[in-house]
Amino acid sequence: MVNSAHSEHMHRKPCIWTEADLKGCSDMELEASGVTVRFGGIRAVENVSLRFGIHEIVGLIGPNGAGKTTLVNALSGFQKPRSGRICLAGKDVTGWRSDALARHGVARTFQAVRLFRGLTVAENIETALLSTGLARSAARARARDILGYLHLSNRADTLASGLNYGDERRVGIARALAMEPKFLLLDEPAAGLNIGEAEELGQTIASIRDDFGCGILVIEHNMALVMKLCERLHVLATGMTLATGTPTEVMADPAFKDAYLGAET
């Protein structure tokens, strides 16, 4: 599965700026094209184009303040771009409300997790499931399945406010998975986890792609995890695209080495 997805992506990799842009993204893609977001004078995201398909895991990396979260906000409808377009499965969805995009297959997690703290873990998941139109009993059963999948079964009836950090992050992912996403956007899922936990999470993310058949865009600072997990990377710095390509290509890119690794080390 991983292999086939990989070769598929190799196949489609050169699709950065081709004639496809004129007719929009394909059925299986989520795309930002020429997206610009500014906050007052701050150029948070400047003319960034990125697209990924439903069997890809793409890493979105860059130093703090590079605009990664802002780009994810734009892709998920939480931030209206000042210019540029967002395209979902061949449809222009620029300006769609975030809840509508979520129901149409673009799910996300948050850097700050943002669980429904006063609700139980199961209710956190059921809320998402019910908004996709599931019946109550079906939602309850499905929530149990998803929690089992993420090894959270014994947490179902705890209040979200009572979770430890690692569980909290996994519940965040579970809630996004409950949306039956075609595209899953993960904002620093491994932040605050120890090495072992981060590794485990990496495996979970890889298996989510296979088991749920969705494309994953993951923001991550942990380079070891990124290198292992992602088939393709998109590097942002000060709001602009610095480099794109396979992890090996990006690591070899002089611009990346200068700006990113140079700044980090």
Place this chain on the structure above:
Amino acid sequence: MTRQDTSANETTWQLMSWERLERLVPLLILVAVVAGIMLLASQFGIVQQRRVTLGFISLISVVGLYVFMGNSGVLNFSSVGFMAIGAYVSALLTMRPQVKATFLRDLPDWLAAAQFDPITGALAGGAAAALVALVVGLPIMRLSGIGAGIATLSILIIFYIVLGNWTGVTGGQRSLMGLPTYVTIWNAGLAAIGAIVLAFVYQESRSCLALRASREDEVAARSAGVRVVRERLTAFVLGAFICGIAGVFYGHFLGTLRVENFYLDPTFLYITMLVVGGMRSLTGAVVGVIVISTLAELLRLLEIGGRLPALDVTLKAPAGLGDVVLAALMLGIILFRPQGITGGREITLRGMRG
């Protein structure tokens, strides 16, 4: 399917239905408490019965307030305005035509001549409040925090001014008298139970779960596909209906309507009740009404002055003590127990549930 599978299935089924029953426990306890108070109070004299009836009317209104404010977490000062709408609509529909002719000269002919039965009047009062809530709610349901507070307070003020100056229809600044006084401890108690059932059924619905999620985190709720404005509006309209019914009972309890009765004093009284009880649970709404009503009654008696015959001393509190104590209680709760007496949980056989 093997025998074992079947029995396993049966156990699951039994578990599920037991779970379902267990979810009903808070409702059953609350209904039993209200019914108990109703039966107990009916053994006392008419004065005590009227105090308890008034308490039931407060209970209906606070439950209506809870439906929106408790589940959405959005501040709402307008609920008493919807009581007013319910009260006036029911009054206009149920008063005798001769009485209307004396007080209200400018009614349209059909309304001046009409007299409906109390139930039609009550339902129309609730429906009118709900309809108005739908219209005014649409633009303001995207607000939260201070914005929502200011917007709903503005709505209350607008209702107050319109009702106070629409002399031909409401009697304006004068009192509107001659409402049929059909309210008893029995029908007020039953209406309170009805309001509790309605609020409970809503609270168990998928719509309310989505609303509670938005209360916990609006942004995250949107990411989970929740249509925040729509869910808020649903609760706002249902809450306004219940408040409208409370207004109907209030009007037909007193027999006289004055716009002053639907302004700031009751607004803050009801909010105090909800906050003190714990605004995140239906149990909190009920407990708040019981605690504050009881306390207010005791303080009122103290202000009047009473003799303790056993000790042969006379107790007399300074005037205004009641309001000061209620305000201090509200302050204390907000400072030291922000989730209220119930901590925002529902009551169960084992205690309080999250």
